[in-house]
Amino acid sequence: MEHTGFLCRLIFVLGVICTANVSASNSNTSLEAVLQSILALEDKTQIIQQGEYLLLDERLQVEQRKQLLKHVGSTLVRGGDYALSEPYFHQLLALSPDPLEEHRFFAEKMLGVSTYYQGHYKQAISFYKTALETAKLRQQPLEIASIENNLGVVYADTGRPSLTAKHYLKAQEIYERLGNDHDRADILVNLSAVYVSQDRFDTAEQMLLEAEELFTKLNLPYGVGLVDSNLAVVYLETRAFDKAVAHIDKAIAYYRTVPDPRQLVVNYSHLAVVRMMEGHFDKAEQAIREAEYYQGQAKNDLSALLLATVRGKWYYSQGMFNELKEDIKLISSLAKKLNDPIKEIHATMLSALDYAAAGNYEQGLVLLEKFLTTLRILRSQEFKEQLTEFENNYAAQQLSLELKELRQQQAFDALEATKERQSQVIIGLIAILALTAGVAWYVRRVARLANERLAIEVNEQTLELQSIASELRHANSVKSQFLANMSHEIRTPLTAILGHAQLLQQKSVSDLAMADSIAVILKQGQHLHELINDVLDLSRIEADQLQIQETTFNLATLLSELKALFAVTAQAKRLEFTVCEELPGSFWIETDYIRLKQILVNLLGNAIKFTEHGWVKLHVKVQHQNLVFQIEDTGIGMSETQLAVIFESFKQGDNSITRRFGGSGLGLCLSQQLANMMAGNISVKSQFGAGSCFQLTLPYKPMEGVKNEDVLLPATPVQTALKGTVVLAEDHDENRALAVRILQGFGLEVIAVGNGKLAVEAALYSYPDVLLLDIQMPEMDGISALSLLRQSGYSGPVFALTANVMTHEVAHYLDIGFTGHLGKPFDAAAMYQQIAPYFQHTDEKRQVFSVDMSDLRDSFILSFDEERMNLISHFENQDWLAVKALCHKLQGAAKVFQIETVAAAAAEFEHAIETAAQHRYQDYYLILCDELALIANSKQLDVS
Helix, strand or coil: CHHHHHHHHHHHHHHHHHHHCCCCCCCHHHHHHHHHHHHCCCCHHHHHHHHHHHHCCCCCCHHHHHHHHHHHHHHHHHCCCHHHHHHHHHHHHHCCCCCCCHHHHHHHHHHHHHHHHCCCHHHHHHHHHHHHHHHHHHCCHHHHHHHHHHHHHHHHHCCCHHHHHHHHHHHHHHHHHHCCHHHHHHHHHHHHHHHHHCCCHHHHHHHHHHHHHHHHHHCCHHHHHHHHHHHHHHHHHCCCHHHHHHHHHHHHHHHHHCCCHHHHHHHHHHHHHHHHHHCCHHHHHHHHHHHHHHHHHHCCHHHHHHHHHHHHHHHHHCCCHHHHHHHHHHHHHHHHHHCCHHHHHHHHHHHHHHHHHCCCHHHHHHHHHHHHHHHHHHHHHHHHHHHHHHHHHHHHHHHHHHHHHHHHHHHHHHHHHCHHHHHHHHHHHHHHHHHHHHHHHHHHHHHHHHHHHHHHHHHHHHHHHHHHHHHHHHHHHHHHHHHHHHHHHHHHHHHHHHHHHHHHHHHCCCCHHHHHHHHHHHHHHHHHHHHHHHHHHHHHHHCCCCCCCCEEEEHHHHHHHHHHHHHHHHHHCCCEEEEEEECCCCCEEEECHHHHHHHHHHHHHHHHHCCCCCEEEEEEEEECCEEEEEEEECCCCCCHHHHCCCCCCCCCCCHHHHHHHCCCCCHHHHHHHHHHHCCCEEEEEEECCCEEEEEEEEECCECCCCCHHHCCCCCCCCEEEEECEEEEECCCHHHHHHHHHHHHHCCCEEEEECCHHHHHHHHHHHCCCEEEEECCCCCCCHHHHHHHHHHCCCCCCEEEEECCCCHHHHHHHHHCCCCEEEECCCCHHHHHHHHHHHCEEEEEEECCCCCCCHHHHHHHHHCHHHHHHHHHHHHHCCCHHHHHHHHHHHHHHHHHCCCHHHHHHHHHHHHHHHCCCHHHHHHHHHHHHHHHHHHHHHHHHCCC
């Protein structure tokens, strides 16, 4: 089944390439046709997908590859995917070693653009300066002006007005001679910001109005929007508030259509300032909230700094001093990061106001004086720099004049004293000048050649380092892809093995020895199935996608499973295998059960594998508020050299170990990383030839409010039946049916609905004893339904029904008004314990915790084909909200019916969408599709 899916995807890829080609021939003409068809595309997704496929073609010529890299990278920049564009420009740079080549200049410039828009200003300046030198070598004035302009923008954003003006003026001088109206309009807008910083508002306004005329004539809405945003600042500074608001509104209207979150943050922040200066602090708060919303999308340090500065002033006006302190810290850290001293002293000013408001007037006055002094220094620093430059120039000119006069006087005296030797003196001077010129020429030539050689060597080393970095990235990508592919390929035959083992188990009941052997095959095969699914964990950890899921369980259950799992293997090797525990009674802990078991299985499996004689022991104890697992063996042991590499990927002690015992060397690396994610660690002591001792140390998290020695399992599941009515709101059909079956088993009358809106109507109509609300539902979610019910006067108990079981999530539900929380997967005993106090109890005794859900599980699996088609449709339409909702729905139901592979894949895809990790969408989409198909197709063998 996996081979079929792989072939289908391969045929799809080849089909895309063939569609772009005029013919299927291997000629350069057909490749050129494909390239031109991609260059003509307008859809970003198609450009990236087809461009990536064509870049894999080894027949692609260097110039064709450069064109394609330039086009794909530029497309990503226009779409705002700046980080994703960088590898394309680095590849283009590596393919363009000639400093006079246009592609090299373009790559350097675009690397500056992409890093600037990510807020990496130091990197942007470095790339721009390199591009400037390239443009000068190419002797292209407009390219030089473009980079001078971009450098001015970066220095303006980092609060360095002197350098800003210097680069802008250089760009303007070139644009005035050689540029077009577009160039002149751009530089006018940029220069106006410099004049605003110097309080020359009239000049700035004239520049912006002139730029607005040029942008309007050129029909460039983005330019008009930029002018509106800058004019708003001018009118804000001159207290022309009506004009400022009018231009802000126009700018906001434009940037919403683009959209541009960073500019929206800037304009809403300016609007908040205007409203505060007008005394409308409620309107200022509304503008600040809008800015905060768009800052969440922009994720830009510069806009975050502006927003924090404005918001801090509003917090002060409202007496919200705790919030003000947080913004003061944020302003200070961002200003230092961006090297903006003006904004940094704003933090000092706000601190002065904070101290004064608290009654500490002395400290407030000290900070205020510090603010005023620093402001005067910063304002005068620019003038001092210009004055120093002028004095230096003046001194140089004076010295030049004095030297000139001295030479003239000496020449005159010599001429008067020795007229008869005039010709000899002239000849001597000429000879001296010629010698001096020769020496100077030789020195300049040697220096030039040395610089050229140095530049070539630096260039070569840079290219070599870039090539090595590219190879390392490619190798890491190949490794991750290999792990993913192998895990999928192995699962297909394993599914058949498990299925046939189950069939044999059903047919061999009479033969007890055969039945035991088949049971071992089935049990170990199921464990192998779990481990193969976890092979992807290493690449998930590297991508920061693997989540730790904490649950509460009895440690004795885990130890019992480990005993059963390894007893047979140890017995086969004639090893003594013991589990020794020093724990107080029934020991319950809170951690990730699956990951803890995975680590211990790896460590115990290694111990038994590398031990040929003697014993293997698992010792468990509590030590210094930590839970400690020690795995000791009398195996082959390790040397110091071997110990240094065992926690690295694909590493074992040496090649002889691999030949002798087998294995990939991945287990210990993955186990160490999982332990670290659980705030623990794995250490090892070993002596070559005398055995090893691995120790896993984890923070001890007991059940909150319960002593382990007091935890007792219920002696019997029999309970008294309940009497009453419950309204259940759950959007997933099988989940809803299972919950109804459990509640009816309690003896309750159940009104089941599929969304929050129907739940509100049912609750207000029937006024049940208890209401159970799923959190995420269509039409109306659980939180909104609770709010509407409380507003309508409903005061009955309402329980949150959700898979979100983290401590902070449960606390949040209780804080907003839920009576309690019921987790998924459903636990009948926990559900009974939570809701029983709200119902009448009858004398009837029932097995209320025994629920047969096999038919519901089968029904859920039968829906996988339909859900898979829905997933494919949503993904192809790039409807990420629909994909996220589908993943959440699948995750909750799969947990309920214990289909862990589907639950894990859906959870990871949902998390990727929540965090906007678009580079992972394709991987998780394929994994989830495969899991749904795998479970659906294996249902006939009852393998899951």
